[in-house]
Amino acid sequence: MSTVSELADLTVGIVERFGGLTFDILVTQNRAATAEVEKGSMKQAASVMDSGVAVRVFDRGSPGFAYCSGHAVADIDKAAELAVSQARAGVPDPDFKGLPVAENVTFRQGLYDKSIASLQPDEAVDMLLTLTDVAGDDKRISSVNAGLMVAVGEVALRNSNGLSLNQGMTSFDVFSETVARDGDMMFSGLDYASSRRLERSSLETVGRSAREHAVRGLVQKKIETGDLPVVMDPLASGYVLAQAVGGGVNAESVQRKRSYLSGKLGEKIGAEGFSVLDDPTVEWAVGSTSFDGEGTPSLKKSVIESGVLKSYLHDSYTAGKDSIESTGNSSRGDAVWSYRSPPSISFSNLVVAKGDATTEEMIRDTGRGVYLRLTFDNPNLATGEFSGLMMESYLIEHGELGDTIRQATVGIGLVDMFSRIDMVGKESRSAFGVDTPAIRISSAKVGGSA
Amino acid sequence: MEDVAEAAIDHALRSGAEFADLRMESFLGTVIVVMDGMTKTITTMVERGCGIRAFVDGGWGFAVCNDLGIGVVREAAEKAAKLARVSRDKAKVRFKIDEAPSNRKKDVYPCRVQPSSVPVSDKLGLAMGFDKSMGSVDERVVSRNTRYEDYEGKRVVANSFGSLVVTDEWWTLASCSAWARADGIVQRGHESVGNVGGYEVVQSGEAAEIGVKAAAQAIRLLDSKPVPAGKFTCVLDNRMTGMLAHEALGHACEADTVLAGASVLEGMQGKRVATEAVTLVDDPTIANTFGYFAYDWEGVKSTRHTLIDKGVLSGLMHSLETSSRMGVPADGAGRAESYSTPPIVRMSNTFIAAGDVKKNELIEEVRDGMLIVGAQYGYVDPAKGQFMFKCDEAYRIVRGEIGQRYRDAILSGLVLEALHGVTDVADDFVLTDPGYCGKSGQDARTTDGGPHIRVENMLVGGLA
Numbered sequence: 001m002s003t004v005s006e007l008a009d010l011t012v013g014i015v016e017r018f019g020g021l022t023f024d025i026l027v028t029q030n031r032a033a034t035a036e037v038e039k040g041s042m043k044q045a046a047s048v049m050d051s052g053v054a055v056r057v058f059d060r061g062s063p064g065f066a067y068c069s070g071h072a073v074a075d076i077d078k079a080a081e082l083a084v085s086q087a088r089a090g091v092p093d094p095d096f097k098g099l100p101v102a103e104n105v106t107f108r109q110g111l112y113d114k115s116i117a118s119l120q121p122d123e124a125v126d127m128l129l130t131l132t133d134v135a136g137d138d139k140r141i142s143s144v145n146a147g148l149m150v151a152v153g154e155v156a157l158r159n160s161n162g163l164s165l166n167q168g169m170t171s172f173d174v175f176s177e178t179v180a181r182d183g184d185m186m187f188s189g190l191d192y193a194s195s196r197r198l199e200r201s202s203l204e205t206v207g208r209s210a211r212e213h214a215v216r217g218l219v220q221k222k223i224e225t226g227d228l229p230v231v232m233d234p235l236a237s238g239y240v241l242a243q244a245v246g247g248g249v250n251a252e253s254v255q256r257k258r259s260y261l262s263g264k265l266g267e268k269i270g271a272e273g274f275s276v277l278d279d280p281t282v283e284w285a286v287g288s289t290s291f292d293g294e295g296t297p298s299l300k301k302s303v304i305e306s307g308v309l310k311s312y313l314h315d316s317y318t319a320g321k322d323s324i325e326s327t328g329n330s331s332r333g334d335a336v337w338s339y340r341s342p343p344s345i346s347f348s349n350l351v352v353a354k355g356d357a358t359t360e361e362m363i364r365d366t367g368r369g370v371y372l373r374l375t376f377d378n379p380n381l382a383t384g385e386f387s388g389l390m391m392e393s394y395l396i397e398h399g400e401l402g403d404t405i406r407q408a409t410v411g412i413g414l415v416d417m418f419s420r421i422d423m424v425g426k427e428s429r430s431a432f433g434v435d436t437p438a439i440r441i442s443s444a445k446v447g448g449s450a
Numbered sequence: 451m452e453d454v455a456e457a458a459i460d461h462a463l464r465s466g467a468e469f470a471d472l473r474m475e476s477f478l479g480t481v482i483v484v485m486d487g488m489t490k491t492i493t494t495m496v497e498r499g500c501g502i503r504a505f506v507d508g509g510w511g512f513a514v515c516n517d518l519g520i521g522v523v524r525e526a527a528e529k530a531a532k533l534a535r536v537s538r539d540k541a542k543v544r545f546k547i548d549e550a551p552s553n554r555k556k557d558v559y560p561c562r563v564q565p566s567s568v569p570v571s572d573k574l575g576l577a578m579g580f581d582k583s584m585g586s587v588d589e590r591v592v593s594r595n596t597r598y599e600d601y602e603g604k605r606v607v608a609n610s611f612g613s614l615v616v617t618d619e620w621w622t623l624a625s626c627s628a629w630a631r632a633d634g635i636v637q638r639g640h641e642s643v644g645n646v647g648g649y650e651v652v653q654s655g656e657a658a659e660i661g662v663k664a665a666a667q668a669i670r671l672l673d674s675k676p677v678p679a680g681k682f683t684c685v686l687d688n689r690m691t692g693m694l695a696h697e698a699l700g701h702a703c704e705a706d707t708v709l710a711g712a713s714v715l716e717g718m719q720g721k722r723v724a725t726e727a728v729t730l731v732d733d734p735t736i737a738n739t740f741g742y743f744a745y746d747w748e749g750v751k752s753t754r755h756t757l758i759d760k761g762v763l764s765g766l767m768h769s770l771e772t773s774s775r776m777g778v779p780a781d782g783a784g785r786a787e788s789y790s791t792p793p794i795v796r797m798s799n800t801f802i803a804a805g806d807v808k809k810n811e812l813i814e815e816v817r818d819g820m821l822i823v824g825a826q827y828g829y830v831d832p833a834k835g836q837f838m839f840k841c842d843e844a845y846r847i848v849r850g851e852i853g854q855r856y857r858d859a860i861l862s863g864l865v866l867e868a869l870h871g872v873t874d875v876a877d878d879f880v881l882t883d884p885g886y887c888g889k890s891g892q893d894a895r896t897t898d899g900g901p902h903i904r905v906e907n908m909l910v911g912g913l914a
Contacts, residue, residue, distance in 0.1 A: 257631060
């Protein structure tokens with residue numbers, strides 16, 4: 001840790017020479033290793049060394065931010081000078097109330113896995129090939145594309161209030177896109193896993209899931225347009241809720257009245273069984289951290305409790321504007337922090353409260369409806385409406401999971417969606433930063449192509 | 451930089467690589483975000499680095515450093531060669547990289563006003579001007595965002611075929627988003643301008659209007675309704691035609707996707723994939739476009755690709771690897787987001803070529819359908835053969851008359867079916883939206899476009 005720490009202290013000295021400014025500094029030293037399989041064959045192994053220094057300066061609330069890649073002192077000088085000149089070029093902002101002061105930080109467990117830091121390239125390749133073998137283990141599988149990435153980072157954060165914090169972080173990601181073919185029919189199964197620790201068990205589960213979903217998609221059926229109950233797999237609910245809740249409660253959007261959740265604090269926006277936490281303390285979750293991107297200690301808080309909107313997510317600026325405490329949601333980008341962009345508000349890990357139904361019970365109870373596994377559409381956060389392509393979905397008929405639905409869409413207002421949650425699963429998984437079970441929406445508009 | 455680059459390539463070969471290439475960059479960039487009359491962020495990037503790739507008998511190694519000293523770059527070259535052997539040891543598919551012409555060129559993008567010569571206070575003033583113009587449109591505009599971006603850099607591409615291509619590159623972009631509110635409903639409008647070139651790009655007459663256009667769109671959408679779901683005859687405007695060109699077939703024509711066994715167009719060469727009215731082109735050689743480049747990120751001269759010729763699938767886009775494996779000449783479609791990512795096959799300026807019908811005739815002939823205007827975003831899964839786009843605005847067409855305005859319509863389709871429904875192509879060709887296309891975690895600057903087209907039986911998704 002000494003290198004980033006010493007460099008951060010040196011950078012403080014450089015910025016202080018300009019005098020009279022509020023600032024923070026992030027120094028990072030990151031490295032990543034990746035392995036990639038294309039159509040079942042090992043394709044590329046890579047190593048990325050990426051270190052840099054970010055300087056953020058405020059002059060009477062007017063911000064400037066500059067970064068340099070690498071740790072050369074001449075470049076840090078240049079970045080500091082640019083950040084200062086930008087801050088001085090802007091208009092003073094009376095809503096800026098200052099950066100966090102140094103507080104006692106509880107250092108969290110489960111952020112840094114030594115076995116990731118010591119992983120050798122050939123071990124990474126062997127792990128990926130284990131996944132590839134599992135994913136390809138069916139004669140209908142025509143191609144397995146897969147990837148593995150591990151990253152290790154050390155960061156040092158300093159600010160003009162004397163705040164001085166260091167942290168080590170690791171991350172592990174695997175994914176597989178597995179393609180099945182049968183005559184003219186073709187379908188791909190996707191799955192992935194993401195953690196702060198090396199999860200060897202995910203090689204088997206991701207490979208098997210990608211294979212099974214690819215094969216399952218070979219039998220397809222068109223459906224008609226109508227209103228149907230929709231069971232959302234954790235992959236689908238995670239993707240939608242990351243935006244709908246995580247983006248909707250971003251205090252920046254709320255204060256500027258760009259979010260459908262503006263003015264709804266304390267109001268009922270969802271069903272009794274719908275509760276969501278923002279929790280940066282979950283061991284090994286990719287959004288976990290001891291302190292946020294500005295140095296505010298990380299804190300678990302309720303966002304939605306039994307359907308009632310409890311909290312927005314703040315950084316020091318939006319909290320200052322509302323005269324409250326920051327919720328510690330200033331983010332520096334990826335699981336392993338990046339120096340490349342100024343901090344911005346983000347959720348840490350969203351955790352959706354579990355219910356008591358198994359997936360099978362949810363499907364059986366639905367009778368006729370849709371099981372949505374994957375969508376990659378973003379809700380419109382201004383209007384609070386969601387419409388998207390059901391990239392992978394299944395018909396539920398007679399209480400059983402049936403054929404893959406060919407080309408269909410789903411649409412619903414987000415508050416309606418939350419309010420119509422009438423069944424919640426008891427098994428959760430992490431998807432797109434959201435730890436969520438399957439959830440059932442009692443009715444949504446399904447656009448079919450039959 | 452050039453000397454270090456050539457020394458590193460030599461070192462990779464001496465370390466056991468059969469083929470090696472690298473991308474070395476040094477650049478400055480600015481991003482300014484203004485929200486509601488205040489500076490939100492001003493970011494300056496001071497960046498340099500090198501990514502070097504080594505190849506051994508079907509296996510690639512790739513190593514990145516962000517220090518351009520000869521010692522560090524040589525170390526990266528050695529590491530790349532070592533990683534290539536690690537890959538090779540486990541690779542099942544064996545192939546060679548065919549020798550491509552050695553290009554030793556310097557390409558300088560046109561630029562009248564270098565962004566680095568413009569004081570940051572001027573750039574901020576410009577962004578504040580856009581912000582003000584949005585606010586002046588209507589009092590129902592409640593929130594405003596302006597983003598300004600510039601890039602000024604030098605890129606060196608070198609490879610072991612002797613190529614050394616140096617590009618001095620500039621691009622500049624500005625975009626505006628406005629949020630309007632009335633009766634408890636909030637709507638967003640947006641508009642952007644961007645091109646390769648310097649600060650002059652955002653000082654044009656076209657650029658001056660983006661704030662007003664974004665705000666006017668947000669105001670228009672206030673009296674829109676959620677779109678009904680179902681199948682409709684749709685007339686697509688230039689932007690939506692561009693998105694169709696890019697997503698519905700462009701991605702599936704990338705040869706690396708085909709070799710990965712993840713494109714529904716595998717084995718479809720020479721077959722009919724669209725009506726005769728459709729000719730689809732990807733062309734990076736068009737000057738003054740956001741998708742322009744003369745040499746790709748592997749040092750290969752760029753070329754125009756006709757992907758669909760009068761309805762028949764006629765070509766793919768290639769990198770050095772895919773052209774070698776498929777036995778065709780390299781055609782300059784290998785692009786990397788930056789030095790820190792390896793080149794993959796990418797689009798540039800993608801469009802459907804103009805037809806000869808007038809735009810009004812396309813609309814007049816629709817009994818009951820939709821006019822689809824503007825494009826927010828789109829995506830495709832080429833292995834599932836499904837795509838979707840979200841438009842800015844949609845209008846009902848009844849007996850040739852444009853009526854009710856709708857919002858948030860999504861269009862979806864199947865790659866192998868979508869272009870069979872194109873019944874007419876208008877003559878009003880425009881290359882439109884500058885933007886970034888994402889693939890495998892890398893962004894590439896692109897544009898797309900075309901004329902208005904009419905498509906039968908499109909699946910429209912919505913809430914109503």
